[in-house]
Amino acid sequence: xxxxxxxxxxxxxxxxxxxxxxxxxxxxxxxxxxxxxxxxxxxxxxxxxxxxxxxxxxxxxxxxxxxxxxxxxxxxxxxxxxxxxxxxxxxxxxxxxxxxxxxxxxxxxxxxxxxxxxxxxxxxxxxxxxxxxxxxxxxxxxxxxxxxxxxxxxxxxxxxxxxxxxxxxxxxxxxxxxxxxxxxxxxxxxxxxxxxxxxxxxxxxxxxxxxxxxxxxxxxxxxxxxxxxxxxxxxxxxxxxxxxxxxxxxxxxxxxxxxxxxxxxxxxxxxxxxxxxxxxxxxxxxxxxxxxxxxxxxxxxxxxxxxxxxxxxxxxxxxxxxxxxxxxxxxxxxxxxxxxxxxxxxxxxxxxxxxxxxxxxxxxxxxxxxxxxxxxxxxxxxxxxxxxxxxxxxxxxxxxxxxxxxxxxxxxxxxxxxxxxxxxxxxxxxxxxxxxxxxxxxxxxxxxxxxxxxxxxxxxxxxxxxxxxxxxxxxxxxxxxxxxxx
Amino acid sequence: xxxxxxxxxxxxxxxxxxxxxxxxxxxxxxxxxxxxxxxxxxxxxxxxxxxxxxxxxxxxxxxxxxxxxxxxxxxxxxxxxxxxxxxxxxxxxxxxxxxxxxxxxxxxxxxxxxxxxxxxxxxxxxxxxxxxxxxxxxxxxxxxxxxxxxxxxxxxxxxxxxxxxxxxxxxxxxxxxxxxxxxxxxxxxxxxxxxxxxxxxxxxxxxxxxxxxxxxxxxxxxxxxxxxxxxxxxxxxxxxxxxxxxxxxxxxxxxxxxxxxxxxxxxxxxxxxxxxxxxxxxxxxxxxxxxxxxxxxxxxxxxxxxxxxxxxxxxxxxxxxxxxxxxxxxxxxxxxxxxxxxxxxxx
Numbered sequence: 001x002x003x004x005x006x007x008x009x010x011x012x013x014x015x016x017x018x019x020x021x022x023x024x025x026x027x028x029x030x031x032x033x034x035x036x037x038x039x040x041x042x043x044x045x046x047x048x049x050x051x052x053x054x055x056x057x058x059x060x061x062x063x064x065x066x067x068x069x070x071x072x073x074x075x076x077x078x079x080x081x082x083x084x085x086x087x088x089x090x091x092x093x094x095x096x097x098x099x100x101x102x103x104x105x106x107x108x109x110x111x112x113x114x115x116x117x118x119x120x121x122x123x124x125x126x127x128x129x130x131x132x133x134x135x136x137x138x139x140x141x142x143x144x145x146x147x148x149x150x151x152x153x154x155x156x157x158x159x160x161x162x163x164x165x166x167x168x169x170x171x172x173x174x175x176x177x178x179x180x181x182x183x184x185x186x187x188x189x190x191x192x193x194x195x196x197x198x199x200x201x202x203x204x205x206x207x208x209x210x211x212x213x214x215x216x217x218x219x220x221x222x223x224x225x226x227x228x229x230x231x232x233x234x235x236x237x238x239x240x241x242x243x244x245x246x247x248x249x250x251x252x253x254x255x256x257x258x259x260x261x262x263x264x265x266x267x268x269x270x271x272x273x274x275x276x277x278x279x280x281x282x283x284x285x286x287x288x289x290x291x292x293x294x295x296x297x298x299x300x301x302x303x304x305x306x307x308x309x310x311x312x313x314x315x316x317x318x319x320x321x322x323x324x325x326x327x328x329x330x331x332x333x334x335x336x337x338x339x340x341x342x343x344x345x346x347x348x349x350x351x352x353x354x355x356x357x358x359x360x361x362x363x364x365x366x367x368x369x370x371x372x373x374x375x376x377x378x379x380x381x382x383x384x385x386x387x388x389x390x391x392x393x394x395x396x397x398x399x400x401x402x403x404x405x406x407x408x409x410x411x412x413x414x415x416x417x418x419x420x421x422x423x424x425x426x427x428x429x430x431x432x433x434x435x436x437x438x439x440x441x442x443x444x445x446x447x448x449x450x451x452x453x454x455x456x457x458x459x460x461x462x463x464x465x466x467x468x469x470x471x472x473x474x475x476x477x478x479x480x481x482x483x484x485x486x
Numbered sequence: 487x488x489x490x491x492x493x494x495x496x497x498x499x500x501x502x503x504x505x506x507x508x509x510x511x512x513x514x515x516x517x518x519x520x521x522x523x524x525x526x527x528x529x530x531x532x533x534x535x536x537x538x539x540x541x542x543x544x545x546x547x548x549x550x551x552x553x554x555x556x557x558x559x560x561x562x563x564x565x566x567x568x569x570x571x572x573x574x575x576x577x578x579x580x581x582x583x584x585x586x587x588x589x590x591x592x593x594x595x596x597x598x599x600x601x602x603x604x605x606x607x608x609x610x611x612x613x614x615x616x617x618x619x620x621x622x623x624x625x626x627x628x629x630x631x632x633x634x635x636x637x638x639x640x641x642x643x644x645x646x647x648x649x650x651x652x653x654x655x656x657x658x659x660x661x662x663x664x665x666x667x668x669x670x671x672x673x674x675x676x677x678x679x680x681x682x683x684x685x686x687x688x689x690x691x692x693x694x695x696x697x698x699x700x701x702x703x704x705x706x707x708x709x710x711x712x713x714x715x716x717x718x719x720x721x722x723x724x725x726x727x728x729x730x731x732x733x734x735x736x737x738x739x740x741x742x743x744x745x746x747x748x749x750x751x752x753x754x755x756x757x758x759x760x761x762x763x764x765x766x767x768x769x770x771x772x773x774x775x776x777x778x779x780x781x782x783x784x785x786x787x788x789x790x791x792x793x794x795x796x797x798x799x800x801x802x803x804x805x806x807x808x809x810x811x812x813x814x815x816x817x818x819x820x821x822x823x824x825x826x827x828x829x830x831x832x833x
Contacts, residue, residue, distance in 0.1 A: 081571035103552055107549050108549075110545065166786070424567075
């Protein structure tokens with residue numbers, strides 16, 4: 001392996017890891033803000049306890065999300081210095097905006113929220129968590145706008161004097177259609193993750209409450225409403241994913257035809273090809289692939305909202321035309337990964353949808369379900385949105401290979417870069433060292449993260465959080481006990 | 487002043503904010519275990535009191551670094567690319583230790599178990615000591631220069647480019663300065679036994695911090711300084727002496743103001759010595775990476791200037807407000823009992 005492969009593994013590992021934690025933060029912050037709002041509006045202490053319970057889980061997750069995010073900010077310069085030089089003019093701006101506009105808000109106001117339960121007036125304290133909720137979504141927008149530039153560069157031109165891409169239109173960069181649809185899709189995915197998280201955790205606790213007579217009141221006042229609310233969020237988010245995914249797909253057929261051809265294992269240009277569900281073959285040799293199960297009409301609809309009369313370019317034909325345009329080289333992504341990541345992303349959506357529907361049915365008209373299979377179903381559903389998020393990003397990112405900046409078919413053709421050209425000139429050994437350390441440290445922290453979340457979920461909402469209203473300490477008292485301390 | 491100069495100043499200001507604010511965070515993290523031990527009361531409560539002086543604010547303080555990194559990337563891509571790909575190993579250690587610190591601070595109270603807390607304390611200590619030293623080394627390396635070649639890249643980096651007496655002194659200087667700054671902050675933010683311990687610690691740290699910072703400042707000024715940075719050095723020395731006097735007199739507010747000025751002056755001295763270079767080349771001054779050949783296009787700088795002009799004051803206002811909200815001193819007696827779960831579930 002050379003430094004390029006190791007650097008790709010490192011960026012992939014650290015990013016996938018970061019994005020296991022991020023969607024839960026993005027989706028859960030608004031849900032917790034909504035729970036706290038429900039408490040303040042209705043005065044119902046059940047929402048207070050839910051806010052505290054999910055707030056704890058949120059903070060456990062937030063810590064590791066922040067920790068792994070710090071690395072990303074510097075990894076471009078460390079491992080992809082040539083890329084950073086080439087696009088820094090454009091790519092750096094949304095990153096700096098993210099820090100200035102989103103990170104400052106979320107970190108500062110989260111601190112106020114954590115420590116401000118008895119220090120701040122109630123509405124100010126509520127505003128803090130809403131600001132956090134908006135800021136985490138704003139940060140998602142800026143970083144996805146940066147990523148979308150790599151997928152579909154707009155607002156930039158190549159300057160032959162400096163040999164760098166230069167920003168010419170910042171508004172175009174932020175209103176990149178790829179960015180807008182990718183952002184909406186990622187946010188829908190985050191809300192699905194958080195909705196499923198709330199619903200599945202509450203459903204599991206609800207079923208458990210049958211074995212504990214002392215928890216029956218909680219089951220009715222807390223677990224059931226939370227399960228229903230989470231399921232509704234998950235269903236709406238699933239609908240959002242469907243629509244945003246469809247729009248995004250239509251853009252990709254135009255902007256990154258190679259990515260979509262690989263996703264379909266479509267070798268040769270065809271009119272009205274069938275949508276493939278299952279294939280066998282050595283997937284990185286397009287011609288050896290045998291399509292086993294196929295559905296007609298789907299693919300033309302995905303591409304152009306029509307059921308027939310659509311011609312789609314195949315991998316081999318695109319390869320030839322790219323060679324003519326950009327010179328010799330292999331312009332095909334890893335077909336196996338793109339094909340299966342695409343299917344995993346879509347297929348994994350079925351589990352949360354089925355679970356949410358089952359949960360809404362089982363809790364109808366005031367019912368409290370006690371079925372063992374339902375609580376197992378909840379546990380099985382929990383990881384699926386996380387896996388689907390990862391699969392989606394793996395598809396998006398590995399589908400643009402070998403490019404790090406994909407040439408825009410209707411933009412400046414010189415704003416393009418392959419990963420080979422973007423990597424730093426390190427020795428493989430140095431990058432192997434950092435990759436191994438990151439993998440080991442992240443692995444260990446991931447185990448602790450999972451163990452902590454599990455420990456806190458199994459414990460359930462705690463007794464000392466059952467205070468209906470946190471008492472507000474008078475401000476002039478000298479040695480007032482803190483409501484929270486690390 | 488051109489946009490390139492403005493952005494050099496903005497990046498310097500972001501690092502200044504980072505070092506002033508994270509300086510005492512690092513200091514508090516470094517002395518936390520130590521103060522717990524010399525405290526007369528309950529060891530664990532003392533540690534928590536120390537940690538909670540930075541509780542609500544440390545995360546926001548850390549964002550100054552993230553934003554400084556983003557600003558370097560956006561305004562001076564060549565600087566960002568050259569520095570971080572060259573100082574790969576120091577940066578790797580800084581990142582790893584900062585990861586450890588973030589999770590250790592946040593997760594420490596989640597489990598009520600001595601062994602768990604010991605590991606978290608190790609994470610906090612490592613995440614405070616290592617960056618406190620390595621940032622000083624890294625900035626000393628920058629001011630000293632790197633073997634930058636004609637393609638703005640560093641091809642042959644020798645160990646002596648990174649580790650030499652000047653850079654090691656830089657690391658010791660920042661470390662001792664942050665220790666002192668942190669002890670003074672702690673004295674300002676705590677009450678009771680914790681405060682008197684912190685005052686004692688600040689008195690102990692007076693002499694080593696003053697000697698190391700003065701030595702590094704004078705060396706920097708003589709080797710790399712401009713004529714106007716003599717004034718900055720003079721301010722640093724006066725402020726440091728004032729800090730020592732105030733710390734000895736247990737006047738924490740004045741002492742903290744003075745150490746803040748010392749940190750700010752140190753950052754100003756380093757950036758002032760660097761200007762107009764971003765990374766001086768030790769091979770040939772013709773290869774110097776400067777604000778003129780390392781910057782983004784005027785358009786990017788203009789867009790970014792607008793964003794910085796609008797949002798920096800807002801950030802300063804609400805971060806200042808946060809400090810105001812949590813202005814009260816933290817007493818060991820005001821630390822609530824641990825609400826962490828036991829390591830194993832009680833049936």
